[in-house]
Amino acid sequence: MKKIITAKYLILLFCIVGLGACKVPAISGKEESKTVPKAYYNSQDTLNSTSIKWRAYFSDPNLHAIIDTALLNNQELNITLQEIDMSKNEIMTRKGEYLPFVNLSIGAGLDKAGKYTWDGISEEDWKHDPDKEHEYIGDFFAGANFSWELDVWNKLRNAKKSAVLKYLSTTEGKNFMVTNIIAEIAESYYELLALDNLMAIIQQNIELQTNALRVVKLQKDAAKVTQLAVNRFDAQLLNTINLQYEIQQKIIETENRINFLAGRFPQPIARNSADFNNSPLDMIQSGIPSQLLVNRPDIRQAELELAAAKIDVEVAKANFYPSFRLRAGVGFRAFNPAYLIKPESILYNLAGDMVAPLINKNAIKALYFNANLQQIQAVYNYERSILNAHIEVVNQLSRIGNFAKSYETKSKEVEILTQSITISNSLFYSARADYMEVLLTQREALESRMQQIEIKMKQMNAKVNIYKALGGGWN
Structure with missing residues (x-):
């Protein structure tokens, strides 16, 4: 019930923005x-x-x-x-x-957080070994991005x-x-x-x-x-x-x-x-x-x-x-290139947005x-x-x-x-x-x-x- 009320308010907000x-x-x-x-x-x-x-x-x-x-x-x-x-x-x-835009992208990177940062140490690491150094973590990605502005007007x-x-x-x-x-x-x-x-x-x-x-x-x-x-x-x-x-x-x-x-x-x-x-x-x-x-x-x-x-x-x-745009993406992402093509590394997203000028x-x-x-x-x-x-x-x-x-x-x-x-x-x-x-x-x-x-x-x-x-x- 709470989700339905929230959706109604969002729709009402979009209508107000659109009319304005x-x-x-x-x-x-x-x-x-x-x-x-x-x-x-x-x-x-x-x-x-x-x-x-x-x-x-x-x-x-x-x-x-x-x-x-x-x-x-x-x-x-x-x-x-x-x-x-x-x-x-x-x-x-x-x-x-x-026309729709489709972009292919491939990326690779390494990341090492500082030892005494939130990303560099976990609660368990701190309990067992406060002096433990974190290793490098990889970030590998291959996929496609899609975007399309709907020419409504x-x-x-x-x-x-x-x-x-x-x-x-x-x-x-x-x-x-x-x-x-x-x-x-x-x-x-x-x-x-x-x-x-x-x-x-x-x-x-x-x-x-x-x-x-x-x-x-x-x-x-x-x-x-x-x-x-x-x-x-x-x-x-x-x-x-x-x-x-x-x-x-x-x-x-x-x-x-x-x-x-x-x-x-x-x-x-x-x-x-x-x-x-x-x-x-x-x-x-x-x-x-x-x-x-x-x-x-x-x-x-x-x-x-x-x-x-x-x-x-x-x-x-x-x-x-208002302008309307669809955005989507699909690809593979993993911290190790060996896992990049595994089914568990698949990611995807789909979103739509409406943008309208309201003030100024x-x-x-x-x-x-x-x-x-x-x-x-x-x-x-x-x-x-x-x-x-x-x-x-x-x-x-x-x-x-x-x-x-x-x-x-x-x-x-x-x-x-x-x-x-x-x-x-x-x-x-x-x-x-x-x-x-x-x-x-x-x-x-x-x-x-x-x-x-x-x-x-x-x-x-x-x-x-x-x-x-x-x-x-x-x-």
Whole structure:
């Protein structure tokens, strides 16, 4: 009867502890919004340029070779691949936590208690021989231990689900990095082509101005112009010669930027710059904004991180509930190895316990509150990713339209100023124009041609960036 009453009290005590532990503080989470505008500039066309593979989108074979090298050798990308493997190993760790643990152990030891200690002398030993020395006593053990935490509240399984989602998010992060690497290499490659064309224009102008200087010197010898005219033509030639050194430095730096992205030491970049001005600008199909949620790896990464953060809140919440564990052991133990495998040396145990926080739950409260705050942060990050993606697309669509018009206008200006050089030279040689008109026309023509190349480079960069903004390149 006494044992039954004691058991009732123990059960009652467990219930009180369990109920006290299960009280969870109230929190206010946040739900994400996936709302996006219905269209870009009132266009409902669902065709999207991201369906085009990057090899087809960028048709230059030299650019293909560089990108292929970068996707193999880029150090930052390879670091990310190792992080993905580490995330995958984290799943293995979490999965193992809700499976039983079995450990094998073998031990041996010797023990000798002090003569005048409770372990060193017994009552009979003291009566018969107070000076008797105790011998060494052995302790030999071989057996297995078993432990298993019962995942009653799905805390361990939820932790595994969170690890899986984080692993998937790192994979999407890798895809976003691939997109960025391809875009950065393509942008730098087109910048390199533009610099080559600028260098060619400057060298053409150097030749033109050298010929003009020669004519002016002849006219000065014939007393048709003064030394001032010679000096002005000479100064303009030197200024143009000086421009090529700055461009040459930019070419070296741009080549090395590409080499760095490709994971290799400095070397010349194979390229064909001759037809840069005629580089095609294919029609860009932007689709509709809702496609960004599927096509952009950074948005999908933020979405997976948000899903993981929501599960982390549930994991932290489960810390308030009691945890249940089974423990067992079986093996052989004896003071002499000769007796170790005898049936009399067998020992075993079986136990179960419940552990629940009752007083001073500040640590688990803090973890719970922080998990909720991290979930709210993940919501804001997800919404920010969507907003940023939409704005990037709108900006690049605008750039494509405006730079197309700008290039067309600048091309007309270049054509007019190129004609003006011939006209001004003819007028100057026939003494019907001042040399300042020739110098000014040459300078304006040089600047307009260089500006035309820069606009073309911006056009090509817009072509790269709209593909990136729409979520192309990684697949």
